[in-house]
Amino acid sequence: MFKQKNKYLGFNDFWFSVIGIILLGFLVPQIFFGIDLFSSSSFALDWLEAGIYSLFYWLFNGAVMVFYRKKFPSIDQTTTRIICVVVTVIVFLPVVGNLVKRFIKFISNVLELPTVADPTVMQGIGAAYTTSFFILAIYESIWYHSQLKTSIQEQERVKVAHIHSQLEGLRNQVNPHFLFNSLNTLNHIVEYENKEVAKNFIGQLSKVYRYILDSREEPTIVLEEELAFVNAYVAIQKERFLENLIVHINVPDQYVHKKIIPLSLQLLIENAIKHNIISTKKPLTISIEIDEQNEFICVTNTLQKKSKVIDSTKVGLENIRERYRLLSQEKAVKIEEFDQFFRVTIPLL
Secondary structure, eight states, rough: OOOHHHHHSSSSSHHHHHHHHHHHHHHHHHHOOOOOOTOOOTTTHHHHHHHHHHHHHHHHHHHHHHHHHHHHSSSSHHHHHHHHHHHHHHHHHHHHHHHHHHHHHHHHHHHHHOOOOOOOOHHHHHHHHHHHHHHHHHHHHHHHHHHHHHHHHHHHHHHEEEHHHHHHHHHHHHHHHHHHHHHHHHHHHHHHHHHHHHHHHHHHHHHHHHHHHTTTTOEEEEHHHHHHEEEEEEHHHHHHHHHGEEEEEOOOOOTTEEOTEEEETHHHHHHHHHHHHOOSSSEEEEEEEEETSEEEEEEEEEEOSSSSSSOOOHHHHHHHHHHHHHHSOOOOEEEEEEESSEEEEEEOO
């Protein structure tokens, strides 16, 4: 029961209630009825009576709050809930006060206690409503803060889940895309090369796909692992293009612990191969290096565009740009095209 109550109050209010009731027992008679408890001959009885009123008002207000918070738990229903609480307190608080007054009078008669100060009706109503709304305001502030914090956390969880869902969709685009191009390359080797070359290609391809399977659940991966994967991928492509494909990788050791998104470098190399002429007269040169700011890795290729690109799935660059947008709002992918070369700069995470 207490756990359920704490759930709708937003915190465990036991000691808060105890201290609050005691303080109200001291303060209400002095503030609203002009009674100086420390000079009054009936100090203990005045405090006790005020404390009993405070106790029942506190319990009543708490019950009203819990009742309406069960009915209107959402932060979007705050206005409706507050209106219902205020109306209920305004209507029923005098009834509670009258019952408490009768209870105190009955106990006083039974125990033959001396008569304490008897405030006017207006004084009693003013004290009751003021203290009640003060209690409600404190509890509502705590509850609203608690609900707002929960709402923000829930929004963040939904946002993260949505980003993960989008990343998964983008990763699922990459794998079929890569498989499609790998099978095209294998078909070319089988058709034009000998079996040993094809066998070696298949061995390299199995290493490449092991990496894809190992990294498929990860949004980011260590640069060192991606570079090792790129070397295997380049070895596969060299089976087809021989010395007409030149790849330079210049990444100092102090950067290999940085992270990037999986398959990003491979996609950029594949994109360069797909869109540019590669021949003995026009070899394609690709370089991978850290930029001058030491915050990005650059993939640059000589620009010698094909007049027409066959079997393009239009995944590469946009896929990388979108995945980085989801992972990092501060750093974006930069794409530049010049007369002699094409460069893509991706952030190190």
